[in-house]
Structures are given as structure tokens and as C-alpha cells.
Amino acid sequence: MIEMTTPGEDLYVGGIFQKEKIASFSPDRTHFIIVLKRGDLADNAVHYEIRLFDAAAAMKANGGTIILERDSSTNRPALEQVKWADNDTLTFIARGSRERSAVYSMDIYTRTLKPLAQSDGNIYSYAIDADKRIITFLAQQKSDNTLTAEEQHEGVDISTQSLFGLLTNRYHFDEDFFADLYVRSLVTGKGRRIVAIGRILAWQPLALSPDGKHLVVETYISHDLPPIWNHYLDPMLLSQLNVVRHDTSQLFVGEFLLVDLKTGSSRPLLNSPTPMGVQPDVLWSPDSKSVALAGIFLPLDASNQISDEVRRRTKFVAEVSIESGKVSPISTEAVELLKWEKGSDRLFTRKGRWEAGDVDAGADIVFSKHNAEWHVDSSVCAEMERSSSVSVTLKQGMNEPPKVIATDTETGLRHVVLDLNPQFQRLEFGRVEDLGHINNRDIPVDAGIYLPVGYVSGKKYPLIIQTHGWDPEQFWIDGPFTTAAAAQVFAGHGFVVAQVAQNRNDKNTLPNIREEAANYDALIDILVRRGMVDESRIGIIGFSVTGWGVKYALTHSRYHFAAATLADPSDGGYFKYLALLNSFPAMGNILERINGGLPVGDGIQKWIATGLGFGVERITTPLRLETNAPESLFSNWETFTLLQRLNSPVDFVLIPDGDHVLIKPWNRLASQGGNVDWFRFWLQGYADPNPEKTRQYHRWEGLCSLQRSTSKELPSQCIEATHNRLH
Structure with missing residues (x-):
């Protein structure tokens, strides 16, 4: 999953799919390029490459020619914004070690690189005029984090600085x-x-x-x-x-x-x-x-335009x-x-x-x-x-791994230019099905399911719900995002996996958070009626903005979740509100909208009623929390500390150098692989015998004992996993 080859441009991150843009044609349309990337677990890097194709030979081509390769060991791409400057020249942002980056041009025939702009930090974006005389670019700001002499003598005046910045001496x-x-x-x-x-x-x-x-x-x-x-x-x-x-x-x-x-x-x-x-x-x-x-x-x-409703x-x-x-x-x-x-x-x-x-x-x-x-x-x-005899698209489907297809625009004949992942022919994937609409409300929400490998009709399987998107036209081996999701891996281990499209309503209101949680119940209803899932073994993963809906579901759903994960989630809690209110008042405004006003006086009762911050005592599900960078600790801290104080089973993992959407292979393995282990432990009673994971299972066995002593829900699966590992 981590080493899968995927399109390398940012427009594909997060499940975005633009099949017509997989190839970039030269102005005269005689050549096209494709940018690809793949993870390398051995080196903890992401490998990028540019492949060049001759458009006239596209109907016979197979794989193209790699004209440039770069590796990134950071959270930024090694190659980015690759563009044609003319029929013979490409321009792009390339990064070396320690975030140093530059804009280069490259002759596609000689492979000669020429720096056009450089920066000690990140270059994020650039543009070059038609005559190639001017380049404009956005570069990382140079920050002065030292105290002034006056501040060292008299102290720092606190106004709009972030709490994280103050705690880390970034004044x-x-x-x-x-x-x-x-x-x-x-x-x-x-x-x-x-x-x-x-x-x-x-x-x-x-x-x-x-x-x-x-x-x-x-x-x-x-x-x-x-x-x-x-x-x-x-x-x-x-x-x-x-x-x-x-x-x-x-x-x-x-x-x-x-x-x-x-x-x-x-x-x-x-x-x-x-x-x-x-x-x-x-x-x-x-x-x-x-x-x-x-x-x-x-x-x-x-x-006269204020009344113009249009x-x-x-x-x-x-x-x-x-x-x-x-x-x-x-x-x-x-x-x-x-x-x-x-x-x-x-x-x-x-x-x-x-x-x-x-x-x-x-x-x-x-x-x-x-x-x-x-x-x-x-x-x-x-x-x-119309000036070219060939078109190039990315063809994929929910059961069809992506391939680059060239089509003769005159005859309609098609040819596979590039199979991005031929190694998948050796693997057996879980069958994916589109469920269509899962609710009957004004704004319908769709979902799909991954059946376990070797699925047997009538057998009841454990269920994992991934909550951040669904698209039946895409091959998602993990999910629309890499953080926490691992759909086909779960399917390979005997889970039914459901992926739910996001509610298109404004998520920054309590009614829509409730509707999001109601969609999860509606999905489970469908799968229970079909006799596919075991109601006692249901897990759910919230990521980013769906963290609100999942947290609400944990305290209000008609079903009990046997395990759950909140990965770098949006959080409606009181502590996050206070931590960000002065430096990011817009977030304070959002949390006030969700929770019903200011958390003072009578308003605090509305915050308590939502269950998004206060009310964690109602969470009886073993909960895994993930935070992908230290500055995001505020989003999970209140939930973690209160559940820990209540002796509830909660596991907290910080990925110190991660990004919201995880990129580095080792970070992805910690999140995606960690979630596979987490849900197999609680829902299947399985513990990986790998000795490198002993510390992980030791923590979880302690949580299992805690759950056993404090909950009426007997965690039989985790007890079985503990027994098998110890004996």
C-alpha cells in the first residue's frame, strides 16, 4: 500500500481525480510527460520520477523514458509543479535535503538542469512569463524567533501569539x-x-x-x-x-x-x-x-446591488x-x-x-x-x-488498479501506455461494491464496501468504517487519504470495510455533525440487514473534519463501537477553544457555532450537552488517538487526559514529524499499520507476534484489563489476543 505507485502531482492528493490531467503535453503536442511517486520503506523516502513519451508513438509505447528522478525524505515533494516552458524545456520545483529548494529548467533531450530561482527554505509556487524573462515565486518566510533586548529585560507582552509558539520559544x-x-x-x-x-x-x-x-x-x-x-x-x-x-x-x-x-x-x-x-x-x-x-x-x-440576490x-x-x-x-x-x-x-x-x-x-x-x-x-x-491524434487519460475503478491509457482520437483504438502497479497482478484484493445512497435526507450521502478476501455470503464479519470519502470511480487501496486508512489491508485480514462520502453541508454546525453520525448508523443498519457484519465487532476511524462526527457517534450512536480511532481530528473541546482563541479567533468562532455560544455562564451547559468536549465519560469504546505534529496536540489533549483520568482505555500516539495527510513511509506505517494492529486486537483477538511490537501490545493489554474491570462490554477479543501472545 505504501509503496504503490501513484500520480505525483498535488492535484491527486486527498482522492482528487482528474483523469484527463495525468499527462502534460508539450505546446506542439509532440511529447507528453507523466510525474509519478512511490514510497520506499527501506529508506523512509518518497521516490519521484518524470517519464517522457513520444506522442506519435504513444499507441505502441510502454512505460516511456525516465528523464529525472529525485527522492524526498521530508513532508514536501521532491518534484513539484512540473510544466512545459517550450517544446524542449520543462520547469519544476525540486527539493534537496533539509527543505532547501529551487526552481529548475531542464532540456528534455540533454537532461541539462539550470537553476532559475533558489531559496534556503521551501519554494511553494512559481510562474514564468511567455518570453521567459521574469520568474515570480513564493518562498518560505524568514522568521526571527529571538527575544528583543527589551523583551528579555521587561518580559513578553502576550496578545495574539499562539500558545504553541510561546511554549516553543517561537515569539x-x-x-x-x-x-x-x-x-x-x-x-x-x-x-x-x-x-x-x-x-x-x-x-x-x-x-x-x-x-x-x-x-x-x-x-x-x-x-x-x-x-x-x-x-x-x-x-x-x-x-x-x-x-x-x-x-x-x-x-x-x-x-x-x-x-x-x-x-x-x-x-x-x-x-x-x-x-x-x-x-x-x-x-x-x-x-x-x-x-x-x-x-x-x-x-x-x-x-443598488445589496438587494441583488444573485x-x-x-x-x-x-x-x-x-x-x-x-x-x-x-x-x-x-x-x-x-x-x-x-x-x-x-x-x-x-x-x-x-x-x-x-x-x-x-x-x-x-x-x-x-x-x-x-x-x-x-x-x-x-x-x-484537436491538434493531436492521441489523448491520454488515467483509467481506474473501484476494482481496477490505475493504468495510463492512450486513445487514437480518429479510430478510437486504445493502448495501455503504463501500468502503474503491475505487481498487483500477484495480489488478491477484496471485492469492492458501491452501495449508493445510504440515507433518505435532502442531501443524500453515498458509501461503498470492501468485502473480505474469500468472502462467504451469510457469514458475519467484523466491520471497519472509514469516514472521509467514497468514490466508486477510483481505486483506493487505503482510502482517499493516507492517514489511518487501510481499506484493502483490512479486507485482506477478514474485515468488511465501509467508506462513507462526506456530508456536503457546512460541517461547522451541530445539526450537521449529528447528521454525519446518523449516516454511520444508517450504514450499519444496511449491513446488519444484509447479514454481513457482527454487531458486537464494529470499529470506526475519524480523520480531520470527520473527527467531529465520529466523536459524536461514540456518545450517541444506537450501536456500540468495539474500538475507534480519532486521527489528527477536528475537535470541539473546551481546551482547544482556549488554546487557539487569541491567535486563531476564527476557530473560536467555529467552536462557538457548534457548541451554542460562549462557554461562560449558562452557555457552558450547551457545551456540556453537545458531548464534543465535555461528556467524554460517555465514551465506553477503547479509543486510539493520533496526532501528526506537536502543534496539533491541542486537538486530542482534552479527550486523552480526561479519559485517562477516568481510567478509560485510551491510547495516544504522537507522530512528531508528520503532516496532516501523512507522507513519509515510516509515518504512514505507524498510522496505517498501527490501526490495522489496533482493530485486529480489539475486534479479532489477534496480536502480531513480531517482537518489535511487544511494547505496543503490552500497552494494549493494560487497556484490555482496564476495560474488563470498568465496562459491562466484555472485551473478549482483546482477552483472547493477550492469551495467545503470552502463551
């Missing part, structure tokens, strides 16, 4: 996920930092005009918000706009910024915030005079003139911007969705501009690959 650092903007001449080699308005989020894409004079980038606002913005009807946005904060640097409201690279000046491109939970798209006109934006809010006019609640595609600032609406259709045709006002797009992580592609749509107005041009066939 004067901004959050690690913000970056500095740089511009550098590729002709003279001279460069400088540009101090833009607001704070730029690391990994933010940079949209550089073709002439290299202007840049559009999304920033977090550091100025006072226009009061008119409160009229937008976006619940997540309003939760940020109305947060009580100490200064504007704590805002997490975005806007698009226009940067003049010659003068270094910047200004807002639009008088509107970017919608929350959306990944807006940016595309420059070929003449660099205007920019198209997709997935944005249009500005409201104080005189603008207040609807996301748009629009054109913005750089010189005049005029905004020309194009469409309200959710599309991805593909190409602005040179010499004409024709905009090629592909229908899809704007929500982050949801990129299902649809039909191509072309918009044309006449008399300063845009409309759909039905006379134009938007075949973006």
Missing part, C-alpha cells in the same frame, strides 16, 4: 503556512522581494501575465473589511467576517490582488472576497490586458480589465478555465465544480465576446486536443 514568527513573494529577472539575475498587501498563503498559485508585467494572486486580507461584504450569503464566509478578533492579521478572508511587478505596488483586483471552500481559477488574456476569474463573488454596489449568493465567471477595473460577467456555470484563444475573444472552459476537492470534469464550453458581452458560443466545438 516572532508568522504562521508557517504564509509565504513571501519574490520576482527575479532571468536575464540579469537580479531579484527582490515584493511586499504585497495582505498575507499570501503558501502553495497559492501565481497567475503571471504573458508580458510579465502584472501578477494576480489570492491573499488573506490585512485591512479593515468593507461593511458591504457582510451582505454576501455565504455561511462560512460570514463566520469569518463576524469573528471577534484583536487585529486584522487574524483574518482568514481572501481577496484577489493585482501586483505591478515593475513598481512593486499592489491593489485589490475586485471589491469582493473570495468564497470560502472554493478554489478559484485565474486565466490571463493573451494581450495581458484583462484576466478571467472563475468561482468568484462579483462586487456589490452600495447604491450576486449575494452566486459564484461567477467574469472578466476584469486591468486598466479600468471594469468587471464583465461571463457565466454562473461552474467551469475550469482552459484556454483564452490568441487573436480572438474566445474562452475555452470545461464544466465541473468549484468546491475544493471536487473536480468531476464535464463537457467543454466555449464563451465568445461580442460588443463587450460574453455568451456561450454553440457554433464552436471545444475540442482542446
Whole structure:
């Protein structure tokens, strides 16, 4: 599972699936490249490679040619944002040891590398103009964490610093996920930092005009918000706009910024915030005079637009003139911007969705501009690959491992260009089935199941519920994310595994957290009626935002869970609220929404009633907690300490150098392998005889004895595992 070869670009992280983007074609479409990655457990590194293919020979090619290989032993990719600069040259971010990174160009024929920009820390994003004269890039901020002489003498004034920063002596650092903007001449080699308005989020894409004079980038606002913005009807946005904060640097409201690279000046491109939970798209006109934006809010006019319900609640595609600032609406259709045709006002797009992580592609749509107005041009066939005789896609399914397929666009003939994991032919996987809708509410939620290898109809199996996504069109050997999930491994050990799609409602409310937990009950109902699962052996895994729903289910479900895991979860507890309130007031606002207000006076009773923080005494399930970095300890600390004080069975694992979505092979093994051991111990009565795991099982045997002495639920499986290991 960890050493499986997968697409190497970030757009595939988290289960995102863009089958048309597995290959990147050169401008003349004579060649294409594919970026791949795989874990290496022996070296605890992730191996990256770029494979080059001749498009004319694609219908006969097999595997391509590896033209560059790099390994990363950090949480950042070794190769990232690989792009064609011209028909012969690639550009990309490459990392060496200790997070040092650079932007390089490489000739695909000579394999010669040329550094274009370097940084002592991470480079997160970059853009190069059409004539290859200018490069702009985002680099890790240089932080001064030392005390000033005045602070050493008089003490540190506490205001908006994070508690974690204060505890670790990082007094004067901004959050690690913000970056500095740089511009550098590729002709003279001279460069400088540009101090833009607001704070730029690391990994933010940079949209550089073709002439290299202007840049559009999304920033977090550091100025006072226009009061008119409160009229937008976006619940997540309003939760940020109305947060009580100490200064504007704590805002997490975005806007698009226009940067003049010659003068270094910047200004807002639009008088509107970017919608929350959306990944807006940016595309420059070929003449660099205007920019198209997709997935944005249009500005409201104080005189007549406040009552405009469409603008207040609807996301748009629009054109913005750089010189005049005029905004020309194009469409309200959710599309991805593909190409602005040179010499004409024709905009090629592909229908899809704007929500982050949801990129299902649809039909191509072309918009044309006449008399300063845009409309759909039905006379134009938007075949973006009409200049090529071959198309390349990633083909996979829930029971079909991924393969790269080349298709002759004239004959329709298909050829397997690359089997990403031929070793899977030697393995037997559990059969995967799509259950479809598992509830009857207004917003249906889908799920799927992995049957155990050698499944026997009528036999009742232990059940594991993975709660962070489901897609019947993808081959998920583990799950949409690598943290804690291990679907096919569980299936190989005799479990039924269920994966549940996430509720599309705003999760930052208690009703939707309850609905999430109700979906788990509905899923179990279906599997119990089918006679597939043993009700006494049900386990559940919560990760990230589904931690709320799983924690609620542990105290309110109609079923008793025999074991559970909360891996780097969102937490609604009182301790996390206090730890983040001053430095991250938006999180405080979210927790107040969920728990019913401020936790003071009568409001504390509402917090107690939710069971998301207080009320852990109602958790009778052996619980594994995972935290993937020290700064995330606040999310599990309250649950851990209270359960430990109550003598309840709780296991807590800190992965000190992990990421939220685990990347390093050893970290993945600790989480994913650890969960396989955890649920086999509690649900199957199995203990791995590997002597390297003795300490782990010694801890769990103690928890088993604790559960035996304090719970009416007899943990027969863990008792059996302890007996087998000791004898």
C-alpha cells in the first residue's frame, strides 16, 4: 500500500481525480510527460520520477523514458509543479535535503538542469512569463524567533501569539503556512522581494501575465473589511467576517490582488472576497490586458446591488480589465478555465465544480465576446486536443488498479501506455461494491464496501468504517487519504470495510455533525440487514473534519463501537477553544457555532450537552488517538487526559514529524499499520507476534484489563489476543 505507485502531482492528493490531467503535453503536442511517486520503506523516502513519451508513438509505447528522478525524505515533494516552458524545456520545483529548494529548467533531450530561482527554505509556487524573462515565486518566510533586548529585560507582552509558539520559544514568527513573494529577472539575475498587501498563503498559485508585467494572486486580507461584504450569503464566509478578533492579521478572508511587478505596488483586483471552500481559477488574456476569474463573488454596489440576490449568493465567471477595473460577467456555470484563444475573444472552459476537492470534469464550453458581452458560443466545438491524434487519460475503478491509457482520437483504438502497479497482478484484493445512497435526507450521502478476501455470503464479519470519502470511480487501496486508512489491508485480514462520502453541508454546525453520525448508523443498519457484519465487532476511524462526527457517534450512536480511532481530528473541546482563541479567533468562532455560544455562564451547559468536549465519560469504546505534529496536540489533549483520568482505555500516539495527510513511509506505517494492529486486537483477538511490537501490545493489554474491570462490554477479543501472545 505504501509503496504503490501513484500520480505525483498535488492535484491527486486527498482522492482528487482528474483523469484527463495525468499527462502534460508539450505546446506542439509532440511529447507528453507523466510525474509519478512511490514510497520506499527501506529508506523512509518518497521516490519521484518524470517519464517522457513520444506522442506519435504513444499507441505502441510502454512505460516511456525516465528523464529525472529525485527522492524526498521530508513532508514536501521532491518534484513539484512540473510544466512545459517550450517544446524542449520543462520547469519544476525540486527539493534537496533539509527543505532547501529551487526552481529548475531542464532540456528534455540533454537532461541539462539550470537553476532559475533558489531559496534556503521551501519554494511553494512559481510562474514564468511567455518570453521567459521574469520568474515570480513564493518562498518560505524568514522568521526571527529571538527575544528583543527589551523583551528579555521587561518580559513578553502576550496578545495574539499562539500558545504553541510561546511554549516553543517561537515569539516572532508568522504562521508557517504564509509565504513571501519574490520576482527575479532571468536575464540579469537580479531579484527582490515584493511586499504585497495582505498575507499570501503558501502553495497559492501565481497567475503571471504573458508580458510579465502584472501578477494576480489570492491573499488573506490585512485591512479593515468593507461593511458591504457582510451582505454576501455565504455561511462560512460570514463566520469569518463576524469573528471577534484583536487585529486584522487574524483574518482568514481572501481577496484577489493585482501586483505591478515593475513598481512593486499592489491593489485589490475586485471589491469582493473570495468564497470560502472554493478554489478559484485565474486565466490571463493573451494581450495581458484583462484576466478571467472563475468561482468568484462579483462586487456589490452600495447604491443598488445589496438587494441583488444573485450576486449575494452566486459564484461567477467574469472578466476584469486591468486598466479600468471594469468587471464583465461571463457565466454562473461552474467551469475550469482552459484556454483564452490568441487573436480572438474566445474562452475555452470545461464544466465541473468549484468546491475544493471536487473536480468531476464535464463537457467543454466555449464563451465568445461580442460588443463587450460574453455568451456561450454553440457554433464552436471545444475540442482542446484537436491538434493531436492521441489523448491520454488515467483509467481506474473501484476494482481496477490505475493504468495510463492512450486513445487514437480518429479510430478510437486504445493502448495501455503504463501500468502503474503491475505487481498487483500477484495480489488478491477484496471485492469492492458501491452501495449508493445510504440515507433518505435532502442531501443524500453515498458509501461503498470492501468485502473480505474469500468472502462467504451469510457469514458475519467484523466491520471497519472509514469516514472521509467514497468514490466508486477510483481505486483506493487505503482510502482517499493516507492517514489511518487501510481499506484493502483490512479486507485482506477478514474485515468488511465501509467508506462513507462526506456530508456536503457546512460541517461547522451541530445539526450537521449529528447528521454525519446518523449516516454511520444508517450504514450499519444496511449491513446488519444484509447479514454481513457482527454487531458486537464494529470499529470506526475519524480523520480531520470527520473527527467531529465520529466523536459524536461514540456518545450517541444506537450501536456500540468495539474500538475507534480519532486521527489528527477536528475537535470541539473546551481546551482547544482556549488554546487557539487569541491567535486563531476564527476557530473560536467555529467552536462557538457548534457548541451554542460562549462557554461562560449558562452557555457552558450547551457545551456540556453537545458531548464534543465535555461528556467524554460517555465514551465506553477503547479509543486510539493520533496526532501528526506537536502543534496539533491541542486537538486530542482534552479527550486523552480526561479519559485517562477516568481510567478509560485510551491510547495516544504522537507522530512528531508528520503532516496532516501523512507522507513519509515510516509515518504512514505507524498510522496505517498501527490501526490495522489496533482493530485486529480489539475486534479479532489477534496480536502480531513480531517482537518489535511487544511494547505496543503490552500497552494494549493494560487497556484490555482496564476495560474488563470498568465496562459491562466484555472485551473478549482483546482477552483472547493477550492469551495467545503470552502463551
